[in-house]
Amino acid sequence: MAETSAASKGPAPQLFIARQPIFDQKQRVYGYEILFRDSRRNIASVFDGDRATSQVITDTFLEIGLDKLVGSKYAFFNLTRNFLINDTDFPLSSAHVGLEILETVEVDDKLVKSVERLVDQGFKIALDDFEYREEVVPLLPLAHLVKIDILDRSREQLAEEVSKVRQYPARLVAERVETQEAFDMAVELGFDYFQGYFLCEPELLERKRLPDNKLSILRVLAKLQDPDVGPKELEAIIKQDVALSYKLLRCVNSAYYGVSLEIKSIQHAIVYLGLPAVRNWVRLLVLAGLTDRPPELITIALTRGKMCEILSEHAPNLSREVAFTVGLFSVLDALLNAPLETILDSVPLSEEIDRALLQGKGPYGVLLGFVKDYEQGNWDNIEDGPYPAEAVKQAYIDALDAAGNMIT
Helix, strand or coil, X not given: CCCCCCCCCCCCCCEEEEEEEEECCCCCEEEXXXXXXXXXXCCCCHHHHHHHHHHHHHHHHHHHCXXXXXXXXXXXXXXXXXXXXXXXXXXXXXXXXXXXXXXXXXXCXXXXXXXXXXXXXXXXXXXXXXXXXXXXXXXXXXXCEEEEECCCCCHHHHHHHHHHHCCCCCEEEEECCCCHHHHHHHHHHCCCEEECCHHHCCCCCCCCCCCHHHHHHHHHHHHHCCCCCCHHHHHHHHHCCHHHHHHHHHHHCCCCCCCCCCCCCHHHHHHHHCHHHHHHHHHHHHHHHHCCCCHHHHHHHHHHHHHHHHHHCCCCCCCHHHHHHHHHHCCHHHHHCCCHHHHHHHCXXXXXXXXXXXXXXXXXXXXXXXXXXXXXXXXXHHHCCCCCHHHHHHHHHHHHHHHHHHHC
8 A cells, every 4th residue: 555645734745656577477567566655754634635746646647657657557546535536537537557546545425426427437436455345335336456465464364354345346456465475375266367466575495505597597607797808808698698699779779779780799798788788687687597586576576676776876986887787687586486595605806796685785785675565565765775865766656667768
């Protein structure tokens, strides 16, 4: 559930905005819940919630662009009661937009009629943090999604709730799915969609060591971290893998860079883009080839990497390339379904990267923790952070944009 908080007086505050993926049973992205809060800390009143909601809608559609935030997927916005019962036309197109009714919203005839009007306009309605109560039953026939928090309920309680909701046409979303075990349980209980950070957790398999083919690829990643690897050696490393060479040239000729002349060789790519940029591309392509996990995991890795890289410019003595690597490698355990300690034992990286990934310590560990807090909507930690609010939000949006462009 997104928390909204805004000052009732003074200029409009800077808005923090992030997204949390909603997956189907095959772990494909169905849509995103838009998480937001303003950057000034105070207790929200009803008016403040309306103001923050207005600002997130304005930011999303006018300043950021919905396509940049969610691509072609659905975006689900948390709305206050005042927004829902307003008789004027809703300021959003129903295409790819869902409206979430929070569990705190009072349900009465006026609200139900307003929701009926929104459904008639084509909006998908989601009931957030749902608990079966008599007063909310009139909303169930109108809902496209019913979201149930699975973290603090027993399996028996969840099964009972699922049974009640299944009498209606709504699809079920399991919220706060944080582990693969929780995902598996939710699938068994009959949930259709799943929201949470389980994808970033490894599905640990019993094995003593990583397979040889993955070890060899990981050693390429380690070699890329060697500061003594120059343009010629990097070119030789890339050329050893025909598929990698092809993918790299395809990427550097994409719309992301907008090159005027086609880049036809690895050497030309290194000269044109520079050594750090080519290293980052190779890291991304190698990681993508390591796993059969869902593509969204690579998107998360790349978004973290780019956000770390961008924010490192605001911190003294931090390397953009190391910051990118720390963010990108932060999901290695999930990509390989192996403990991070085992992976890093096989891949000699610098001490500062190891410390950041394993302990969350050192300047890069602090940076990674900050980026993960933003990704997950831990806004209090963001407000206490060392970066200006505008720089943080813009870094996230730019990272999402870069990730989308680099992957497509």
